[in-house]
Amino acid sequence: MVIMSISRIAGFAFCFGLTSAAFAQQKSESQTSKGPPQTPAESTTVRSSPGGNVAGSKLVRTRTESGGREVVTEVIELPGTDGRFQAATKTTTETIGMGSDSVNKRNVFGNGAQGPLSLIETSESDQQKFPDGTSQTITNTRVPDLGGRLGLSSRRVEEIKPVGPDVQQKLTTLYVPGTDQALSETERVQETQRRVGSNLVQTDTQRNVRDANGKWQTTEARNKEVRKVGPAEVVEEETVRSLDGDGKLTLSDRTVTRRSGTNGSEQEVTDVYSTNTAGLARASGSPLELDHRVRVTTTPVANGGSQTITETEARNPSVTNGPIQVVARTVETVRQIGSDRWETQRQTFALDGNGRLVLTTDVKEESRGK
Numbered sequence: 001m002v003i004m005s006i007s008r009i010a011g012f013a014f015c016f017g018l019t020s021a022a023f024a025q026q027k028s029e030s031q032t033s034k035g036p037p038q039t040p041a042e043s044t045t046v047r048s049s050p051g052g053n054v055a056g057s058k059l060v061r062t063r064t065e066s067g068g069r070e071v072v073t074e075v076i077e078l079p080g081t082d083g084r085f086q087a088a089t090k091t092t093t094e095t096i097g098m099g100s101d102s103v104n105k106r107n108v109f110g111n112g113a114q115g116p117l118s119l120i121e122t123s124e125s126d127q128q129k130f131p132d133g134t135s136q137t138i139t140n141t142r143v144p145d146l147g148g149r150l151g152l153s154s155r156r157v158e159e160i161k162p163v164g165p166d167v168q169q170k171l172t173t174l175y176v177p178g179t180d181q182a183l184s185e186t187e188r189v190q191e192t193q194r195r196v197g198s199n200l201v202q203t204d205t206q207r208n209v210r211d212a213n214g215k216w217q218t219t220e221a222r223n224k225e226v227r228k229v230g231p232a233e234v235v236e237e238e239t240v241r242s243l244d245g246d247g248k249l250t251l252s253d254r255t256v257t258r259r260s261g262t263n264g265s266e267q268e269v270t271d272v273y274s275t276n277t278a279g280l281a282r283a284s285g286s287p288l289e290l291d292h293r294v295r296v297t298t299t300p301v302a303n304g305g306s307q308t309i310t311e312t313e314a315r316n317p318s319v320t321n322g323p324i325q326v327v328a329r330t331v332e333t334v335r336q337i338g339s340d341r342w343e344t345q346r347q348t349f350a351l352d353g354n355g356r357l358v359l360t361t362d363v364k365e366e367s368r369g370k
Helices: 001-011 014-028
Strands: 042-048 056-064 069-079 086-098 101-112 114-130 135-144 150-164 165-179 185-195 200-210 216-230 233-243 249-262 263-272 287-299 306-312 327-338 341-351 357-368
Touching: 086 114, 114 150, 150 185, 216 249, 327 357
Parallel strands: none
Antiparallel strands: 042 056, 042 357, 056 069, 069 086, 086 101, 101 114, 114 135, 135 150, 150 165, 165 185, 185 200, 200 216, 216 233, 233 249, 249 263, 263 287, 287 306, 306 327, 327 341, 341 357
16 A cells, blocks of 8 residues: 555654664765765666566656755656657656745656546645644645546545654554545554664554444554664564454564674675465464575775675575575666766576576666756
8 A cells, every 4th residue: 555655665764863873984984975866967777688578668867956946757768669768657746845844746647548648647745844843744646537637536644743752653544535535534554663762763553444344453563673783783673463364463574684884885684584485385373484585785886886786585486495595686886987977787687497597687877967
């Protein structure tokens, strides 16, 4: 659901500060340049498949900013019948800041009922921040009907408020029109985040949806701890309880991530444990088993560039109770190619039918300006 993905992505600032503080010193000492900008003025990303069995694509992204107004345009291009790239979707996002308030408007164009690159979705977000530290964001999303008339498809209301010196709560509510077009609450996600001492942040999240009888039911509960265990090491652990076949909340997933920094390099190892692991025969009620492991190593290179190697280890789903092995690898290299110009190459390797890692996707991105 949209509401859940946003809830997981958007964290509170003081949690992010704890997670990133362990690496701040290494970055400042090892990097002579700030590297590519997080929001470049222009970037072009080209994706290709060396095997030739997947059509390539191109993403062109531009950003302009003036007088407190920012406009970001993203165009995805796909090969046409003549083999040349042509626009398939276009998204424009406009953000206007007005003191403590801001307005965000997003339009998505694609192949809809009105023809190619016609409006298929529009959303507008209004954010208000209040002197007591609370904030409210209301997002209305509209889609056109067959006649091109826009109708409200959903409303999302997000409220964040401090409830103590080191505690914040966030409530996100999703409304959708009923058969009579009146808005009705269909989903709630409540998140409570608290700092426990200087080295620990805890987050509890509960997701509730209406059942067939219109009653609220908790369908998922998450608990996450982010702990700083050393001058350059952070451990993040999240447990998930989901509804089982009997309608009870049962432990279903656990994720443990360890981040550390050494001599300018950064390492991240994530272990994901689950009740549903491909390639593993598991008896009902048995403990969680390791589903997969992801290792990420980032090493700085000359001129503020970097190389990041991501390896995924898992069992081969076609082999029952087989060993954990590397099943995918991504190599991302960032380098400066000119003044305010950066190039990123991202190559993805996956297992072929013979169990060998072969190149499956090659992505090249060039960004310019700040």
